[in-house]
Amino acid sequence: MRYLTFALTKGRLAFKTLELLEQIGITCEEMKDKDTRKLIFVNEELKLKFFLAKGPDVPTYVEYGAADIGIVGKDTIMEEGRKLYEVLDLGFGRCRMCVCGPASAKVYLRNNQLIRVATKYPHIAKDYFYNQKNQTVELIKLNGSIELAPIVGLSEVIVDIVETGSTLRENGLEVLETICPLSARMVVNPVSMRMENERITDLIQKMKALVEKN
Amino acid sequence: MKRLIHTPEGVRDIMAVECDKKRYLEHKIDKLFRSYGYQSIQTPSMEFFDVFAKEVGSIPSRELYKFIDREGNTLVLRPDFTPSIARAVAMYFNQEDMPLRLSYRGSVFQNNTSYQGRLKESTQMGVEFINDGSVEADAEIIALAVQTMQRAGIKDFQVNVGEVNYFQSLVEEAQLDEEIITELKQLLDIKNLFGVQELIEKQNLRKDLEKALAQIPSLFGNADVLDTAYSLTQNERAKNAVLRLKKIYELLKFYGCEKYVTFDFSMLSKYSYYTGIIFQGYTYGTGDAVIKGGRYDGLLEKFGKKAEAIGFVTEVDSLLNAIERQKLQLPVKDIKTMVLYPASLEGLAIRFAADHRAQRMEVACVRFEAGHVLDDYSEYGKRNQFGGIIYFRSEKEVYAINLSTGETESVDVSRYL
Numbered sequence: 025m026r027y028l029t030f031a032l033t034k035g036r037l038a039f040k041t042l043e044l045l046e047q048i049g050i051t052c053e054e055m056k057d058k059d060t061r062k063l064i065f066v067n068e069e070l071k072l073k074f075f076l077a078k079g080p081d082v083p084t085y086v087e088y089g090a091a092d093i094g095i096v097g098k099d100t101i102m103e104e105g106r107k108l109y110e111v112l113d114l115g116f117g118r119c120r121m122c123v124c125g126p127a128s129a130k131v132y133l134r135n136n137q138l139i140r141v142a143t144k145y146p147h148i149a150k151d152y153f154y155n156q157k158n159q160t161v162e163l164i165k166l167n168g169s170i171e172l173a174p175i176v177g178l179s180e181v182i183v184d185i186v187e188t189g190s191t192l193r194e195n196g197l198e199v200l201e202t203i204c205p206l207s208a209r210m211v212v213n214p215v216s217m218r219m220e221n222e223r224i225t226d227l228i229q230k231m232k233a234l235v236e237k238n
Numbered sequence: 239m240k241r242l243i244h245t246p247e248g249v250r251d252i253m254a255v256e257c258d259k260k261r262y263l264e265h266k267i268d269k270l271f272r273s274y275g276y277q278s279i280q281t282p283s284m285e286f287f288d289v290f291a292k293e294v295g296s297i298p299s300r301e302l303y304k305f306i307d308r309e310g311n312t313l314v315l316r317p318d319f320t321p322s323i324a325r326a327v328a329m330y331f332n333q334e335d336m337p338l339r340l341s342y343r344g345s346v347f348q349n350n351t352s353y354q355g356r357l358k359e360s361t362q363m364g365v366e367f368i369n370d371g372s373v374e375a376d377a378e379i380i381a382l383a384v385q386t387m388q389r390a391g392i393k394d395f396q397v398n399v400g401e402v403n404y405f406q407s408l409v410e411e412a413q414l415d416e417e418i419i420t421e422l423k424q425l426l427d428i429k430n431l432f433g434v435q436e437l438i439e440k441q442n443l444r445k446d447l448e449k450a451l452a453q454i455p456s457l458f459g460n461a462d463v464l465d466t467a468y469s470l471t472q473n474e475r476a477k478n479a480v481l482r483l484k485k486i487y488e489l490l491k492f493y494g495c496e497k498y499v500t501f502d503f504s505m506l507s508k509y510s511y512y513t514g515i516i517f518q519g520y521t522y523g524t525g526d527a528v529i530k531g532g533r534y535d536g537l538l539e540k541f542g543k544k545a546e547a548i549g550f551v552t553e554v555d556s557l558l559n560a561i562e563r564q565k566l567q568l569p570v571k572d573i574k575t576m577v578l579y580p581a582s583l584e585g586l587a588i589r590f591a592a593d594h595r596a597q598r599m600e601v602a603c604v605r606f607e608a609g610h611v612l613d614d615y616s617e618y619g620k621r622n623q624f625g626g627i628i629y630f631r632s633e634k635e636v637y638a639i640n641l642s643t644g645e646t647e648s649v650d651v652s653r654y655l
Contacts, residue, residue: 026522089525107526109429215520215527217429218396218500221458232432 027066028216028223029073031082031091033100037208038076040116041095048230083108083211092216093224098206099185103145109212111228115235117208121148123201124192125174125181130200132180133157142166142173143183152183152203171195248350248358255623258570260361260558264343266389267363267552274382276341276365281322283345287312289321294540295510296321303347315347318509320534320549323366328541331368335545337375338368343554357555364531364551371535371546373482376515377489379548383519383529384495390557391566395521397498397529400505401483402512404467407475408451412443422451426504431455446472457503461487461496467503486515511537517550523563524556572625572642574600578615579630581605587630589654616641 032038042055052074054065065074077085080103082096087106094108099121101110123133123141132139136157142164143149153161164179171191173179185206186192186199210231217224245251252260287304290296296318303315316322319342331338343363350356365382367375380397387395405426409419418441425433438452450470457463457470464487468480483501490496507516512532519529531550538545561568575594579587584605591601602624604615612629619627619641627639628649636649 087525089523111429112432212429213525215522215525218398218502218520219394219522228431 025071026220027071027073028093028220029075029091031075031077031085031094031096033079033082033094033096033208034076037079037095037097037117040208041114044114044231044234047234048227080104086211086213089213089215092213092220093227094211095208096211098204098209099145099148101209101211102204103147105147107214109214109217110209111212111217112210112231112235114208114210114231115238117206119185119187119206120199121145121183121203121206122186122199123152123181123183123203124171124186124197124199126197129174129181133159133200136160138162139181140164140179141181141183142170142179144168144170145183148203149183171197248356250357255570256558258623259561259568260554262568262570263390263558263561264361264363264554267386267554268341268343270382270385270389271341271363271365274339274365274378276339279323279326279340279342280344281316281319281326281342283347284313284315285322285325287314289325290314290317294321294537297348297508301349303349316344317346317348319344319346319362319364319551320366320509320511321537323549324534324538324547325541327366327368327545328538328543332543335369337370339365340368341365360556361554362551363554364549366547366549368538368547369545370548371533373485374489375548376482376533377486377493379531379550380486380499380515380517381490381493381495383517383531383550384490384493384498386529386552387498387519387521390561391568392521392557392560392564394564395498395519396500397517397519398500398502398505399483399486399515399517400502401479401515402507402532403479403514404476404503405454405506407473407479408447408454408471411473412441412447412451414441423506426455427506429455429504446470450476455504458501460500463501463503467501483515507532514548519552521560521564523560526553526556528553528556528560572623574602574622574624576615576619576624576627577601577603577630578606578612578627579603583630583633586633586651586654590628590630590651593654 032041042052050067050070050072052065052067054060054062055074063075079096079100082094083101083104083106085091086094086108095114097117136159138160140162141149141153144166146163146165149163153159164173166173170182170184173182174197175195181200183203189199192198210228212224290302292299302317305313307313323340323342327338341364345359346362347359349358365379367379380399383397422434422437425437434455435452438448453470457467464480464484468477471477487496487499490499505516505518511534513535514533516532518527520527529550529552533548535546538547577587577591587603591603594601615627616639624641626641629637629639631637633655636651637646638649639646
């Protein structure tokens with residue numbers, strides 16, 4: 025039997041995924057060891073391999089078939105725009121992709137003038153402003169602490185993930201528009217889906233049952 | 239000035255063993271196509287933009303390489319062979335109503351920026367079978383697709399077959415809104431089974447129709463799914479689509495190809511010109527299908543000839559990657575021979591080489607330059623895929639050196655003296 029390889033997003037998403045997998049009898053003891061320096065973990069019994077990767081890299085691994093299955097946030101899938109099967113909404117890691125800014129910035133979104141938008145997600149922001157709102161904007165790509173941009177005057181608004189909104193409130197910002205809801209998704213390589221259809225479909229069915237129960 | 243000697247992103251040089259392997263594979267596939275009576279056709283790399291315009295249903299305009307000629311026409315580098323061949327057939331075979339079998343090989347160009355690491359120029363080989371709308375034509379083309387994989391030496395592969403009419407007729411019967419259809423297609427495209435179910439349940443459809451549509455993503459697998467698909471619907475057109483696949487499957491048994499074929503009713507193609515069966519060939523080692531094809535009975539009409547047609551394309555570069563990554567061997571050997579001679583024996587060396595070339599050997603003459611030793615030439619030979627050296631030390635002393643084993647034996651060249 026061939027190994028099925030999972031690419032998991034480092035951090036909370038991987039932790040939650042392992043919890044779910046454990047409930048359907050898939051364990052990976054090696055991975056629980058916090059001090060390990062191993063990069064790849066194997067379950068010989070079930071012929072499974074796991075590795076951790078940075079979020080934006082997970083769709084890449086899956087697209088090229090280096091991993092058969094990936095667990096990754098919908099935001100990353102949308103931003104990367106890769107050719108994958110997005111087979112299941114895992115229901116955890118729920119949040120929203122939003123346009124945020126000070127309340128005074130609301131007016132900029134109404135009259136379609138050129139504004140500056142800071143974001144970690146230039147593709148999502150571009151698609152939203154250009155194709156859905158028909159507004160020309162100047163995109164500024166940042167790599168973290170996006171909330172800072174409108175405060176220091178780098179941009180009028182930002183496009184970012186909002187979970188509870190507390191960071192926004194503390195900094196005098198608010199959600200101006202919601203782009204779409206987000207959550208963790210299970211993605212599958214199209215070739216693997218066909219060549220290993222039985223094993224993967226079985227896994228999806230079990231995961232789905234579990235997600236519904238939770 | 240610093241010179242740019244690397245290639246632009248997305249295009250590459252192929253050489254040495256890799257190039258030999260590619261040529262070998264292309265030759266094998268070409269021979270297969272010929273064995274089915276396909277004749278070669280070459281179309282130009284550039285065409286008028288209209289050949290690939292939106293109505294044709296090929297690649298989106300922004301992924302085309304476009305430029306303007308002296309008269310102001312927009313030209314494109316072909317991104318896909320089928321529309322080019324359809325145009326050529328409409329031009330040269332307008333009155334022909336008997337079957338035409340054409341095969342092609344060449345580069346296609348896709349300006350696809352979002353997939354870093356993907357080639358923008360890649361080699362495709364394919365066939366088009368025109369003026370034949372029969373089930374037999376469908377089966378022949380699928381059998382050829384299966385055999386293309388086999389000729390490449392691949393053992394673990396599948397050819398997935400779908401029928402666009404099944405999905406389309408159900409959607410038409412359900413009278414879904416354009417927006418819902420788009421959403422449904424998107425969900426099917428990412429094989430989101432549960433997303434499809436939820437969307438369909440919200441539409442308040444007739445129960446049997448709801449069940450059939452919600453089941454489409456799971457209609458995947460061996461010939462048994464044909465019976466399931468047939469029993470799910472009362473729609474005449476959908477039933478006919480399944481019956482056609484059944485007939486194709488029966489015919490494929492005569493070719494001995496049926497065990498490589500699976501069925502998938504949720505398969506959608508990014509080319510909207512397909513009107514009947516569509517299929518894709520998959521194997522390990524590439525993230526995407528290496529063979530893509532289908533029936534396109536409406537495409538030629540867009541170029542002024544009413545004709546039914548079916549064809550497929552093989553992505554040669556992806557197929558080579560798959561062969562490489564599955565550690566399969568293409569029998570490309572180092573069989574070139576180096577005739578190594580001192581300047582004084584050039585006449586002898588040239589006569590010797592010419593005689594062996596006439597016997598279909600691959601022979602390169604290399605002059606032994608002062609300042610080098612024999613080992614330099616052995617290394618040089620190994621770097622450049624030579625299998626052996628015929629070393630002319632003098633008229634009397636001639637040795638054959640096998641570069642892979644290092645064995646040396648003397649050769650009698652008296653008849654060339």
